[in-house]
Amino acid sequence: MNQFRPSIPGMLSLAFVLCTIGTMSAPSEGAGRPLASSEHTNGRSTRRAFTEVVDAANRWTVRVESDGEEVAFGVIVEADGYIITKASRLRDQLMVRLPNDRKLSAEYIGYHPKHDLALLKINAKGLDTVEWQEEADPAVGRWVVTPDQQGAPRAVGVLSVTRREIPEVKVRGVLGIRLDGPNNSATVQEVFPKSAADLCGLEPGDVIQRVNDFNVDSRGALMQKIAEYSPGERLVLKVRREKQELDLKATLTHPFGDFLSRIAMQNQMGGALSERRTGFPLVIQHDSVLQPEECGGPLVDLSGKAIGINIARAGRTESYAIPDDVVRQAVDELLTGKFPPPQVKLAGFTVPQGQNQSSQTGGE
Numbered sequence: 228m229n230q231f232r233p234s235i236p237g238m239l240s241l242a243f244v245l246c247t248i249g250t251m252s253a254p255s256e257g258a259g260r261p262l263a264s265s266e267h268t269n270g271r272s273t274r275r276a277f278t279e280v281v282d283a284a285n286r287w288t289v290r291v292e293s294d295g296e297e298v299a300f301g302v303i304v305e306a307d308g309y310i311i312t313k314a315s316r317l318r319d320q321l322m323v324r325l326p327n328d329r330k331l332s333a334e335y336i337g338y339h340p341k342h343d344l345a346l347l348k349i350n351a352k353g354l355d356t357v358e359w360q361e362e363a364d365p366a367v368g369r370w371v372v373t374p375d376q377q378g379a380p381r382a383v384g385v386l387s388v389t390r391r392e393i394p395e396v397k398v399r400g401v402l403g404i405r406l407d408g409p410n411n412s413a414t415v416q417e418v419f420p421k422s423a424a425d426l427c428g429l430e431p432g433d434v435i436q437r438v439n440d441f442n443v444d445s446r447g448a449l450m451q452k453i454a455e456y457s458p459g460e461r462l463v464l465k466v467r468r469e470k471q472e473l474d475l476k477a478t479l480t481h482p483f484g485d486f487l488s489r490i491a492m493q494n495q496m497g498g499a500l501s502e503r504r505t506g507f508p509l510v511i512q513h514d515s516v517l518q519p520e521e522c523g524g525p526l527v528d529l530s531g532k533a534i535g536i537n538i539a540r541a542g543r544t545e546s547y548a549i550p551d552d553v554v555r556q557a558v559d560e561l562l563t564g565k566f567p568p569p570q571v572k573l574a575g576f577t578v579p580q581g582q583n584q585s586s587q588t589g590g591e
Contacts (some may be wrong), residue, residue, distance in 0.1 A: 274379040277372050284374035284527050285326055286355040290323040291333070291347070291523065300373075300381075300524025301347065302357045302536060304558050311558055313523035313538060314338050314345035314569070315503040323349050326376040335568040337561040343503050343538060345568075346561040357525060359551045360532035364511055371513045372527050373537060381524075384515030390550055393541075395506030400456045400479025404429060406446045413449040427477035430468065437465035450508060453479070457500075480568075489530055501539040510547040511535060517546045 288305040291312050301312035301323065310323060310333070321333040333347040365371065365386050373382040403422020404415050413435040418424045429435075435443050439462055443449045452507045456462065458481035501519045513526070517540045525533040526548040535548035547556075560566060 233571040245567050247541050252447055271379070272319075274381075274383055275330040277370075277383055278379050280372050280529055280531050281374040281380045281527060281533045282529050283355075283358065284372075284525055284533065285378075285532075287357045288326065288376050288378065288524050291317070292320075292324065292330075293318045294320050297324075298520050300521055300537070302523075302525045302533070303354050304357055306352065306356050308349040308354065308461075309336070309558075309562070310347040310349065311523075311536065311554065311561075312345050312347060313536075314340075314343050314499075315501075316519065316523065317345055321347060324349070324376075325345065325354075335565040337564065339557045339561055339566050340569075341508060342553065342557050343507070343555050344536070344549070344561070345556070346553070346566075351375045358532050360528060360530060360534050361551065361554060364550060365528050365534060370529055371515065371534065372523065372529075373515055373517060374525055374527060381521055382515040382517055384513045384546070386511060386513050387544075388512035390509050390511050391503050393507040393510055393547065398457060399454045399482065400458045400460055401482045402441045402453050402477060402479060404460075406449070411445045411447070413443050413446050423477045425478045427464070427475045428516060429464070429466065429477070430474075432468070434467040435464055436467055436472075455502075458482075460500075498540070500541060504539040504541040504547070507538065507547060507549065509550060509553050510538065511550055512539045512541075513546055513548065516544075 232321050238299060281292055284453040287308055289301040289303060289312075290297055290303045291299045291310075293316070298318075299313045301310045303309070304311050317335070321335060323333045331349040333349050333512055335345065336348050337346040338344075339346075352462045367386050367389060371386050371387050372380045373384075375381040383540040391467040401423065403424040405419075407416035415424070415429055415431055415433045415435065417431060418429050435449055436454045437443055441448075442450050443452065443495065453462075456479055458479055461476060461478050464475045464477055466475055498516065499519055501522060511534070515526075515537075517537060519540055522537045522539055524537055526535045526537050528534050533551055535550045536554050537546060537548045541546045541547055
């Protein structure tokens with residue numbers, strides 16, 4: 228594969244945009260107004276300046292669909308159709324959309340739980356494959372770019388923290404109710420003051436029938452479902468109140484108090500966060516604004532080579548990528564066949580059947 232060599236006009240365009248990032252505005256982004264802080268690196272004009280950087284990377288970036296919904300990006304790692312992506316985003320009926328818009332069904336080959344990586348296989352030959360940079364990580368403050376499949380990149384940012392471990396954090400969001408009722412139904416007996424339940428309008432006597440798309444058929448099912456979510460996450464509750472059915476929107480609070488709940492909610496103001504965003508042995512951190520469905524694909528430097536795989540949107544200005552050397556080792560391990568696909572999905576984490584899990588003690 229040819230190494231990326233930016234043209235003189237391209238570099239001049241890039242230099243011009245970068246020098247004027249703090250003050251420029253384009254008619255398509257709102258004429259006559261300064262750019263919002265998120266647009267300094269993620270506005271259309273800025274991203275267009277990096278088009279040449281991702282010219283090669285676009286050809287080995289794919290999009291992964293699951294049950295008819297686009298859920299992740301992915302990276303072609305072998306020319307005969309092997310693809311790496313983010314595992315915890317996957318469900319059933321996997322499809323891969325190639326850069327030429329061709330869609331192919333995908334087989335789930337392997338799952339690496341430590342890194343939340345999945346290996347998929349499509350029936351294709353002669354594909355362009357990822358070009359790893361195979362050098363030291365870029366220095367803090369250097370530009371990093373997330374390719375799309377065509378044209379300008381999906382996101383642009385800077386490296387903010389060198390490689391480090393992200394410990395697993397299991398803090399559960401709290402709804403703030405006590406349950407009771409006949410036949411083990413999820414009937415609200417008490418609503419605690421200033422809780423998520425109180426603020427969304429839940430009342431004693433309400434029967435919670437659904438959380439988002441999950442049908443609740445018992446108190447235990449409700450407790451287990453709420454335990455999957457973190458403080459600051461927003462849920463839609465379908466509630467039966469006497470003869471009425473209501474949809475209430477609740478923002479879960481922190482079990483340790485209102486101050487930490489506000490921090491959690493503010494952390495999500497820039498958009499949704501990845502369900503699995505902790506428990507990684509090694510990541511590098513950058514400030515690109517990614518959506519959860521935009522993780523799983525490559526992160527490149529200004530040479531156009533991949534320095535890692537975007538693995539999680541973790542905060543308003545925090546995105547994590549697994550360094551390229553760690554990914555390459557994980558791919559080699561997955562190709563051995565020793566890491567089978569997952570069989571069950573628990574609390575937003577896809578895990579192999581039989582793998583030890585921490586006990587899920589309830590609390591809602």
